[in-house]
Amino acid sequence: MEKLDVFYNPRSVAVIGASKNIDKAGHVIFKNFAENKRRGVFRGEIYPINPNEENILGFRCYPSITEVPGEIELLVIVVPARIVPEIMKEAVNKKVRAIVIISSGFGEVGNKELEDQVVRIARKGGIRVLGPNCLGVYYSKSGVDTLFLPETKILATGDEIIATPRPMLGEIAIVTQSGAFGVAALDYLTGRQIGISKFASFGNKCDVTEAEMLHYLSYDEETKVILLYVEDIKAGREFLRIAKKVSLKKPIVALKAGRSNAGARAAASHTGAIAGSDRIYDAAFEQAGVRRAKDMEDFFDSGKALAMQPPAVGNNIGVLTDAGGPGILAVDECELGGLTVKRFSQETIQEFQRLKSEGVLPKFASTTNPVDLTGSVTDEMFEIAAEIMFRDPEVHGIILLGLHHLPALREKYIDEVAKISGKYRKPIVACDIGETEMALYTRFRFDKLGIPSYSSPEDAARAMKSLVRYGAYLKKNKCFENYTEEFLKKKRKYP
Amino acid sequence: MEKLDVFYNPRSVAVIGASKNIDKAGHVIFKNFAENKRRGVFRGEIYPINPNEENILGFRCYPSITEVPGEIELLVIVVPARIVPEIMKEAVNKKVRAIVIISSGFGEVGNKELEDQVVRIARKGGIRVLGPNCLGVYYSKSGVDTLFLPETKILATGDEIIATPRPMLGEIAIVTQSGAFGVAALDYLTGRQIGISKFASFGNKCDVTEAEMLHYLSYDEETKVILLYVEDIKAGREFLRIAKKVSLKKPIVALKAGRSNAGARAAASHTGAIAGSDRIYDAAFEQAGVRRAKDMEDFFDSGKALAMQPPAVGNNIGVLTDAGGPGILAVDECELGGLTVKRFSQETIQEFQRLKSEGVLPKFASTTNPVDLTGSVTDEMFEIAAEIMFRDPEVHGIILLGLHHLPALREKYIDEVAKISGKYRKPIVACDIGETEMALYTRFRFDKLGIPSYSSPEDAARAMKSLVRYGAYLKKNKCFENYTEEFLKKKRKYP
Numbered sequence: 001m002e003k004l005d006v007f008y009n010p011r012s013v014a015v016i017g018a019s020k021n022i023d024k025a026g027h028v029i030f031k032n033f034a035e036n037k038r039r040g041v042f043r044g045e046i047y048p049i050n051p052n053e054e055n056i057l058g059f060r061c062y063p064s065i066t067e068v069p070g071e072i073e074l075l076v077i078v079v080p081a082r083i084v085p086e087i088m089k090e091a092v093n094k095k096v097r098a099i100v101i102i103s104s105g106f107g108e109v110g111n112k113e114l115e116d117q118v119v120r121i122a123r124k125g126g127i128r129v130l131g132p133n134c135l136g137v138y139y140s141k142s143g144v145d146t147l148f149l150p151e152t153k154i155l156a157t158g159d160e161i162i163a164t165p166r167p168m169l170g171e172i173a174i175v176t177q178s179g180a181f182g183v184a185a186l187d188y189l190t191g192r193q194i195g196i197s198k199f200a201s202f203g204n205k206c207d208v209t210e211a212e213m214l215h216y217l218s219y220d221e222e223t224k225v226i227l228l229y230v231e232d233i234k235a236g237r238e239f240l241r242i243a244k245k246v247s248l249k250k251p252i253v254a255l256k257a258g259r260s261n262a263g264a265r266a267a268a269s270h271t272g273a274i275a276g277s278d279r280i281y282d283a284a285f286e287q288a289g290v291r292r293a294k295d296m297e298d299f300f301d302s303g304k305a306l307a308m309q310p311p312a313v314g315n316n317i318g319v320l321t322d323a324g325g326p327g328i329l330a331v332d333e334c335e336l337g338g339l340t341v342k343r344f345s346q347e348t349i350q351e352f353q354r355l356k357s358e359g360v361l362p363k364f365a366s367t368t369n370p371v372d373l374t375g376s377v378t379d380e381m382f383e384i385a386a387e388i389m390f391r392d393p394e395v396h397g398i399i400l401l402g403l404h405h406l407p408a409l410r411e412k413y414i415d416e417v418a419k420i421s422g423k424y425r426k427p428i429v430a431c432d433i434g435e436t437e438m439a440l441y442t443r444f445r446f447d448k449l450g451i452p453s454y455s456s457p458e459d460a461a462r463a464m465k466s467l468v469r470y471g472a473y474l475k476k477n478k479c480f481e482n483y484t485e486e487f488l489k490k491k492r493k494y495p
Numbered sequence: 496m497e498k499l500d501v502f503y504n505p506r507s508v509a510v511i512g513a514s515k516n517i518d519k520a521g522h523v524i525f526k527n528f529a530e531n532k533r534r535g536v537f538r539g540e541i542y543p544i545n546p547n548e549e550n551i552l553g554f555r556c557y558p559s560i561t562e563v564p565g566e567i568e569l570l571v572i573v574v575p576a577r578i579v580p581e582i583m584k585e586a587v588n589k590k591v592r593a594i595v596i597i598s599s600g601f602g603e604v605g606n607k608e609l610e611d612q613v614v615r616i617a618r619k620g621g622i623r624v625l626g627p628n629c630l631g632v633y634y635s636k637s638g639v640d641t642l643f644l645p646e647t648k649i650l651a652t653g654d655e656i657i658a659t660p661r662p663m664l665g666e667i668a669i670v671t672q673s674g675a676f677g678v679a680a681l682d683y684l685t686g687r688q689i690g691i692s693k694f695a696s697f698g699n700k701c702d703v704t705e706a707e708m709l710h711y712l713s714y715d716e717e718t719k720v721i722l723l724y725v726e727d728i729k730a731g732r733e734f735l736r737i738a739k740k741v742s743l744k745k746p747i748v749a750l751k752a753g754r755s756n757a758g759a760r761a762a763a764s765h766t767g768a769i770a771g772s773d774r775i776y777d778a779a780f781e782q783a784g785v786r787r788a789k790d791m792e793d794f795f796d797s798g799k800a801l802a803m804q805p806p807a808v809g810n811n812i813g814v815l816t817d818a819g820g821p822g823i824l825a826v827d828e829c830e831l832g833g834l835t836v837k838r839f840s841q842e843t844i845q846e847f848q849r850l851k852s853e854g855v856l857p858k859f860a861s862t863t864n865p866v867d868l869t870g871s872v873t874d875e876m877f878e879i880a881a882e883i884m885f886r887d888p889e890v891h892g893i894i895l896l897g898l899h900h901l902p903a904l905r906e907k908y909i910d911e912v913a914k915i916s917g918k919y920r921k922p923i924v925a926c927d928i929g930e931t932e933m934a935l936y937t938r939f940r941f942d943k944l945g946i947p948s949y950s951s952p953e954d955a956a957r958a959m960k961s962l963v964r965y966g967a968y969l970k971k972n973k974c975f976e977n978y979t980e981e982f983l984k985k986k987r988k989y990p
Contacts, residue, residue: 023902104870109859149900153933156907161932164900178820180870183900184928188950191930229820257823260830262837262864266814266823269861295953296824296928297792325673325724328752328761329791335755342757364604366764369757375599375675405644405659405678407518412651433679433791435686437656438648455683458790 003128004208004216006098008139008198010074011044014065016087017078018048018056025102025148026078030056032145042143045070065094073097076136076146081105084132085117092125100146101131107204108133108269119206134203135179138186140169140196141222149183170195171224171307173217175210177202177231178257185227185300193447194304197222209235211242218246224490225307227299228254228290231267233281240288247289248479251306251470254290255299256281289473291466298462301454305463308452309427310484310491311471314396316340317464318389319370321401322377322409326433326457327370330399333461339468344369348392352385360384369395375406379413386417390424397467398428399460400451404438414442418449425484427467429453431460450491498623499703499711501593503634503693505569506539509560511582512573513543513551520597520643521545521573526552527640537638540565560589568592571631571641576600579627580612587620595641596626602699603628603764614701629698630674633681635664635691636717644678665690666719666802668712670705672697672726673752680722680795688942689799692717704730706737713741719985720802722794723749723785726762728776735783742784743974746801746965749785750794751776784968786961793957796949800958803947804922805979805986806966809891811835812959813884814865816896817872817904821928821952822865825894828956834963838863843887847880855879864890870901874908881912885919892962893923894955895946899933909937913944920979922962924948926955945986 013033017026034057036042048056051063062068065075065087075096077084081103091099099122106115115132122129130136136146149164164183167190174196176182182201189196197220200213210228217223226246233239243252258267259278285292291306293299317339321327331341343349344367352367361381366372371389373381382402389395400417402409421428430453432442439455446453454460474480508528512521529552531537543551546558557563560570560582570591572579576598586594594617601610610627617624625631631641644659659678662685669691671677677696684691692715695708705723712718721741728734738747753762754773780787786801788794812834816822826836838844839862847862856876861867866884868876877897884890895912897904916923925948927937934950941948949955969975 025902028902104859149902153899153905155905155936161936163931163933165931176820178818180818180898180900181820184818184821184898187900187929187931187934191934231820231823255824257820257827259827262830262835263823263827266819266826266836266861266865266867269863269867295828296821296951297953323673323675323679324761325671325676325726325752326679326791328726328758329750331761332752332754332758333790335757340757364599366761368764370761372761372764403675403679404648405675405682407520407523407644410648410650434682436658436660436682438658439682439686441650441656456791458792 003098004212006073007100007130007137007200008144009142010098010144012047012070012072013044013074013076014047014049014068014072015076015078016049016065018050018061020053020056028148028150029076029078029102029146032147033143034059036143036145047072065090065096068094071095075099077101077103078148079103081111081114081132085114085121088118088121091127092121096127098128099130100134100136101129102134102136102146102148104133106132107206115204115206122207129207130200131203132206135182135201138166138199140166147183165190168195169197169222171197171222172303173197173220173223173226174199175202175213175217175226176200176229177205178229179203181229185229188300193444205234209238211235211239214246214252215242218249224250225303226250226252227303228252229257230254231257236284240284243288243290247473248477252290253293253299253302253306253466254285255293255296291469297459301459301463302466304452305429305466306470308450309429309467310425310487311474311480312397312427312464312468313471313475313480315468315472316342316394316396318392318395318398319401320382320385320389320398321370322373322375322382322406323401323403324372324374326401326403326431327372330401330431330457330461331370333458334399334464337461337465339465341369342394344392345394348388351388355384376408377406378408379410379416382413383416383420387420390420390426395426397426397464399464400428400430401457401460402430402432402442404432404434404442411441411445414445415449418451421451425488427464429460429463431455431457498593499707501568502595502625502632502695503639504637505593505639507542507565507567508539508569508571509542509544509563509567510571510573511544511560513545513556515548515551523643523645524571524573524597524641527642528638529554531638531640542567560585560591563589566590570594572596572598573643574598576606576609576627580609580616583613583616586622587616591622593623594625595629595631596624597629597631597641597643599628601627602701610699610701617702624702625695626698627701630677630696633661633694635661642678660685663690664717665692666717667691667798668693668715668718668721670695670697670708670712670721671724672700673724674698676724680724683795688939700729704733706730706734709741709747710737713744719745720798721745721747722798723747724752725749726752731779735779738783738785742968743972747785748788748794748797748801748961749780750788750791786964792954796954796958797961799947800924800961801965803945804924804962805920805982806969806975807892807922807959807963808966808970808975810963810967811837811889811891813887813890813893814896815877815880815884815893816865817868817870817877817901818896818898819867819869821896821898821926822867825896825926825952825956826865828953829894829959832956832960834956834960836864837889839887840889843883846883850879871903872901873903874905874911877908878911878915882915885915885921890921892921892959894959895923895925896952896955897925897927897937899927899929899937906936906940909940910944913946916946920983922959924955924958926950926952
C-alpha cells in the first residue's frame with residue numbers, strides 16, 4: 001500500500017521527455033509540476049530530463065536521471081516505447097520507487113515482448129509501474145498531475161477556453177483503464193462542481209492492477225466512493241477477493257465496457273483487453289458488492305449519490321413531488337428497478353389528512369405515496385411533508401421532485417429540507433427538470449448542501465437504487481450500522 | 496382540423512379571470528397576451544374579463560364576455576370550477592369557437608358530473624375544449640401563450656431569474672397530458688437551444704383528444720416531430736388509427752407514465768388516468784410506428800435526433816471516435832439495442848489501410864469499425880475518416896465521438912463534417928463528453944449545424960436507434976423514399 005502512495009505523494013519527480021515545445025506531452029506534464037511547485041502546491045523536487053536542453057521553464061535540465069544530484073521517487077516517462085527498457089535500467093540504479101509510463105506502443109499494438117521486458121526490469125528492481133499507454137495520476141492536494149492534456153485550448157478565433165479542467169479536491173476516486181474516458185470524467189465532474197479525491201489511469205496495466213489500487217484507496221482518508229472504468233480484469237480472483245473487502249468499507253461503482261461482441265472486439269484493439277463473457281462480470285461484481293452502472297450517466301450519478309448520502313436500510317421509497325407527471329416517472333423507475341413505493345402506514349396517511357383538513361397542505365394533494373402537493377405547492381409545504389416522510393419508519397429513502405416552475409415555490413425549502421434531513425439517517429435525493437437559471441440554481445444548491453440532485457426523475461430514482469443496493473449489501477454482511485455511523489460522522493458539514 | 500387551428504391562431508382572445516394581482520394565474524396569462532400584442536407578435540384583439548376592474552394592464556376590462564363588443568374566437572377560463580358551466584353557456588351565445596379551461600377541480604378530484612356538464616354544453620354549442628386542469632397552448636409565432644407560470648421569479652436575495660422560459664420557434668411539437676411535465680420540457684429544450692413548433696397541455700382532455708391533436712399537427716408545416724407525454728389514452732382505437740397515419744408523415748415519440756403498478760395508481764389520482772396494462776401500450780405504439788422512449792432523457796434525445804436528421808435505411812452503424820473507451824460504450828449500446836456495428840467491407844478497410852500507410856491517419860488507429868483515431872487525432876483525420884464512412888454503402892448511419900480533450904484537435908472538423916454530411920442521405924449524430932467550456936462549445940456547434948449532439952456515448956447510440964427504427968417503419972410501409980426526400984428538401988439550411 002505504501003508502495004502506491006508514492007504515486008500520489010512523491011518527494012521528488014523527474015519527467016523524462018520534458019520539452020519546451022508546447023505541442024509535446026512532455027511539455028504539458030512538466031509544466032503541470034512546475035506551476036504547481038511555483039504555487040506551493042507541489043512541495044517536492046522536480047527535474048526535467050532532456051539531453052538537448054539546459055533549462056525548461058526555469059528549471060535546470062539533466063541529460064539523464066543518472067545525472068540528477070538528489071533522489072528520484074517518482075519517474076514519469078514520455079519518450080518512445082523502444083527506449084523505455086533502457087531508461088528502466090537506469091531507474092533501477094537510481095533507486096526510483098515508482099514509474100508512470102505515459103508512452104504507448106506496447107502490448108496494445110502487439111509489442112507484448114517490449115512490455116514484458118519492462119515488467120521484468122521493474123520487478124527485479126522493486127519498482128512499481130503504472131501504464132504503459134496511460135495518463136497516469138492526478139491528485140489536486142499534492143499537485144501531482146501527469147495528464148498531458150492541456151487545461152485550455154486556443155480556438156481559431158484566438159479565444160482561449162477550458163478544455164481539460166482539473167477538478168478540486170473531493171470524495172470520489174476515479175480508477176480507469178481508458179485515459180480518454182478518464183479525462184472526460186474529470187471534465188464531466190468538474191462541470192457539475194463535484195470534486196475528486198484521487199485519479200489513476202491504467203492503460204495496459206502491466207504491473208499495478210486495479211485491485212491493488214482499490215486496496216490502496218480503501219485506506220485513503222479522502223476517498224468515500226470509488227468509480228472504476230474497466231474493459232477487462234486480468235487477475236479475476238485477486239480482484240474478487242480484494243473488491244469484496246473494499247466494498248464493505250467504501251462503495252465501488254463499475255462501468256464495464258465491451259459488453260457486446262462488437263464492443264469486446266473494439267476493446268481488444270483498444271487496450272488489448274480480452275473482455276470475456278459479460279455474464280461472468282455481472283456475477284463477479286454482484287458477488288463483490290460492486291454496483292455495476294448501466295451506462296456512463298448512471299456511473300457518475302451513482303457515484304455522486306453514494307458520496308453524498310448514507311445507504312438505505314430497506315427498499316421502500318417515499319416520493320415527494322409538486323408535479324404529478326414527473327412523480328409518476330420516478331415511481332415507475334423505482335418499482336421497475338426493484339424498489340417499492342408502498343402506500344404509507346395508516347398513521348402517516350392520517351397525519352397528512354389532518355394537515356389537509358387544516359388547510360396546511362392543499363385539499364386536493366395526493367398523500368398516500370407518492371405525495372403530490374400539486375401546483376399550489378409552497379416552500380413550507382415541502383418542508384412539512386418531507387419531515388413527515390422522514391419520520392415514517394417504513395419509508396427508507398426519499399426522492400424529492402421540486403420542480404421550480406410552480407408559481408408560489410421559491411428557493412427557501414432547499415436549505416430547510418437539507419436541515420431536516422440532517423436529523424435523520426435516511427438517504428434523500430432531489431430532482432428539478434430544466435436547463436435555465438432557476439433549474440441550475442436549484443440543483444446546484446441541493447448539491448452544495450449534500451443532497452445529490454439530478455435533472456430527470458428517472459436519474460434520481462436510479463441514484464436512490466444505488467443507495468438501496470449498497471445498503472442491502474452492507475446489511476447482508478452485517479456492516480450497515482458501522483458504515484452508516486462512520487459515514488454520518490465524516491459527512492462534510494455543508495454551509 | 497381547422498377547428499383546432501383556432502387554438503393557435505385566434506383573431507380574438509378573452510381571458511375570464513384576468514386580474515391585476517401578480518399572484519393570480521389570470522394575471523400571468525393576460526399579461527402574456529398583452530405583452531405579445533404590444534410587441535406586435537400577437538395580432539388579434541384581446542379582452543380581459545373581470546367584473547371588478549375597469550382596466551387591466553392598459554386594456555379595457557369587461558364584466559362578462561356578453562359585454563365584449565367584437566367577436567371572441569378563443570376563450571381562456573381561469574375561474575373556479577363551479578362557475579365554469581355558466582360561462583360555457585354564455586360562450587355558446589357569444590359563438591366562441593374554442594375554449595381553454597385552465598381551472599382544476601373537475602374529474603381529477605372526483606367531480607366527474609361537473610366535467611360532463613361542460614362537455615355537454617360545448618358539444619351542443621359546437622365549441623372545442625382543451626382541458627380542464629391544464630396549461631393550454633403556446634405558439635411563439637402567433638404570440639398565443641396561456642401558460643400561467645411566470646417567465647421569471649424573484650429570489651429572497653432580490654435577484655430576478657428565469658424560471659419558466661418560453662422557447663423560440665422550432666420543429667418539435669409537444670403534446671402533454673401533464674402540465675408540469677410540459678413546462679419542464681419547455682425549460683429543458685430552451686436551455687439546450689432547441690425550439691418548439693407548437694405546445695398543447697391536455698389535462699383531463701374532456702373534449703379534444705391527443706389523437707385529434709396528432710392529426711392537426713401532421714398537417715402543420717412547422718412541426719417535424721411530435722413528442723407525446725401520456726398517462727393514459729382513452730379512445731384507444733381512434734388513437735391507433737390516427738397515429739398510424741400520422742407516423743408515416745412525421746415521427747411520433749411517446750413517453751408513457753404509469754408503467755408500474757404504483758405508477759398507475761399515482762396516475763389515477765393525477766389526471767384520473769386509468770393506465771391499463773403496460774404491454775398493451777407497448778404493442779399499440781409498436782403497431783402505430785410510435786417510438787416509445789424508455790425515459791425522459793431518451794424522449795427528448797430521440798425528438799432532437801428525428802427533428803435534425805433523416806432516418807436510416809438500415810441498422811448497421813459506423814462508429815468514429817478519438818477515444819477508445821467511449822467508442823466501446825457506444826458500440827455496446829448499439830449492439831445491445833438491436834443495431835449492428837459490423838466490420839467494414841474489404842474496400843473500406845483497404846482505403847483506411849492505404850491512408851495509414853501514407854501517414855494521413857495514425858499508424859496505430861483501429862479502422863475496422865469502430866474507427867479509433869486515437870490521441871493523435873486532428874481535425875483533418877476526422878474529416879477524412881467521416882467521408883470514407885459516409886461513402887460505404889453498408890454503413891447506414893454514423894456516430895461521431897469527438898472528445899475535444901485530445902491535444903491536436905480543434906473545432907474546425909465540426910463545420911467540415913457538417914458540410915460532408917450534407918452530401919449524403921445518411922444520418923449522423925455526435926457526442927462530446929464534459930461540462931466545461933470546450934465541451935459545451937462543441938455540442939452547441941454540432942446542434943447549430945443540424946447534427947444532434949449528446950453528452951454521453953450511450954445517449955448518442957440511443958438517438959441513432961430512433962433514426963434506425965423510424966427508417967425501418969417507413970420502409971415497411973413503403974414511405975422511406977418519400978419521407979427522406981421531403982425531409983432533406985425542407986432541412987433547415989444551417990449557417
